[in-house]
Amino acid sequence: MPDFPAHASPALPPIASPKPKHREPAVSDLDLDQFHDDSNAPPPLISPALTPPPTHSVDGQRHDRLPKSVKVDQTSHAEQHDSDKPKLLETLPDVHCEVRARIPTTTGQEMFLHLYQNSADDKEHLAIVFGPHIRSKSLDAPRPGETERDRMIRGAYTGTLYPGRTSSRVDQIRQAAGASARPSAGYLSGLNGPGQASSLKEVENSVVDIDSSYPAELGPPLVRIHSECYTGETVWSARCDCGEQLDEAARLMSLPAPTPASTPGSEVGESHIHNLKLPSCGGVIIYLRQEGRGIGLLSKLKAYNLQDLGHDTMEANLLLRHPGDARSYGLATAMLLDLGLGGERGIKLLTNNPEKVRAVEGPNREVRVVERVPMIPLHWSTGGKEGVHGPEVEKYISTKIEKFKHMFST
Numbered sequence: 001m002p003d004f005p006a007h008a009s010p011a012l013p014p015i016a017s018p019k020p021k022h023r024e025p026a027v028s029d030l031d032l033d034q035f036h037d038d039s040n041a042p043p044p045l046i047s048p049a050l051t052p053p054p055t056h057s058v059d060g061q062r063h064d065r066l067p068k069s070v071k072v073d074q075t076s077h078a079e080q081h082d083s084d085k086p087k088l089l090e091t092l093p094d095v096h097c098e099v100r101a102r103i104p105t106t107t108g109q110e111m112f113l114h115l116y117q118n119s120a121d122d123k124e125h126l127a128i129v130f131g132p133h134i135r136s137k138s139l140d141a142p143r144p145g146e147t148e149r150d151r152m153i154r155g156a157y158t159g160t161l162y163p164g165r166t167s168s169r170v171d172q173i174r175q176a177a178g179a180s181a182r183p184s185a186g187y188l189s190g191l192n193g194p195g196q197a198s199s200l201k202e203v204e205n206s207v208v209d210i211d212s213s214y215p216a217e218l219g220p221p222l223v224r225i226h227s228e229c230y231t232g233e234t235v236w237s238a239r240c241d242c243g244e245q246l247d248e249a250a251r252l253m254s255l256p257a258p259t260p261a262s263t264p265g266s267e268v269g270e271s272h273i274h275n276l277k278l279p280s281c282g283g284v285i286i287y288l289r290q291e292g293r294g295i296g297l298l299s300k301l302k303a304y305n306l307q308d309l310g311h312d313t314m315e316a317n318l319l320l321r322h323p324g325d326a327r328s329y330g331l332a333t334a335m336l337l338d339l340g341l342g343g344e345r346g347i348k349l350l351t352n353n354p355e356k357v358r359a360v361e362g363p364n365r366e367v368r369v370v371e372r373v374p375m376i377p378l379h380w381s382t383g384g385k386e387g388v389h390g391p392e393v394e395k396y397i398s399t400k401i402e403k404f405k406h407m408f409s410t
């Protein structure tokens, strides 16, 4: 079997969006046998079931806490050999958030969908923002000639919209109503100490108003970089776990932030916070329109047929003359910076993909990944009770481990 190129050495320029401009080579033009030199091996679909790595816990339950994270070794980044470094653009693309809207979701949680445009391609990439703390600078920046109503229509408001609202800024509404300064936007201010009842009320009121930056108390914000997968997210494919990963990222970002009540030794009882709408830690899913690891849906569907003919996901891409992974993450870096998530404090990245961890940091480490939270397939973590399963997804995951060097354990 030939040596494959190292994972994710993009042959396409990193920002290229896959648009088939000419007819792709017919499958019959391709050398289907090149990966089958030692083809006494059984076809992948009947290979033995994947044994999950032993280090993750299997207790049949989903937890209401973030899975254990792994510190990302900062020195090893700095000392990376040139050959190990991901190929990054020298400068980040320009991005700006055109519009944002509140989306109540079927799980009961609310999120704000941010639509971005950029200087690198003509696709609409998205930031799915959970919690009240993360805001887009380019969205909030005033635009020439716009009215307060224009600002509200494009989502550049604080607090909550309601019929008849006239200003995009909560402070202005309060001032107009003769109210004093708005309640403290500090994270759960006043909860930690005696006499919390009025403070709790204040928190309840301020939850919808908070527009400050991400509070230091919550540590590095949780980030997921997700690449589009029409098959796994929309048409119920069990060839991959992309849909489940998107759901799980949203669930983790909607979990309530730790409160003093959940901290040992706290004087605040559970009953005090029973009906309180506590803010979630929040986080952001950067949803990049790089379908099929950047090869596009057309090629991905051909790749599926090659997989049914016995090839793994990397081989199928290579046979179609695409890199094993054609994605890039400069847009994600630029979007995270716009959302105020650059700088020293860093982010916690939900992923198993080592390439993502390095590439999202950007050419000058504009964003720092200080912790990595693994994405364990639900089928493993629930002991087989939930999650996508079947021979195709097993093969997909085992190829991620063996060829793309994904890290499925802490």
Ligand SMILES: Nc1nc2c(ncn2[C@@H]2O[C@H](COP(=O)(O)OP(=O)(O)OP(=O)(O)O)[C@@H](O)[C@H]2O)c(=O)[nH]1
Residues within 6 Å of the ligand: 225, 226, 227, 228, 229, 230, 239, 240, 242, 245, 290, 291, 292, 293, 294, 295, 300, 303, 304, 313, 317, 350, 351, 352, 353, 356, 375, 396, 406
């Ligand atoms: N080419 C190809 N792409 C696939 C296949 N199955 C899923 N994909 C794509 O793989 C991508 C999955 O990417 P992500 O969810 O960002 O995750 P990842 O890089 O695999 O790693 P994690 O962050 O650990 O989940 C999506 O763009 C899917 O469309 C496949 O068989 N072939």
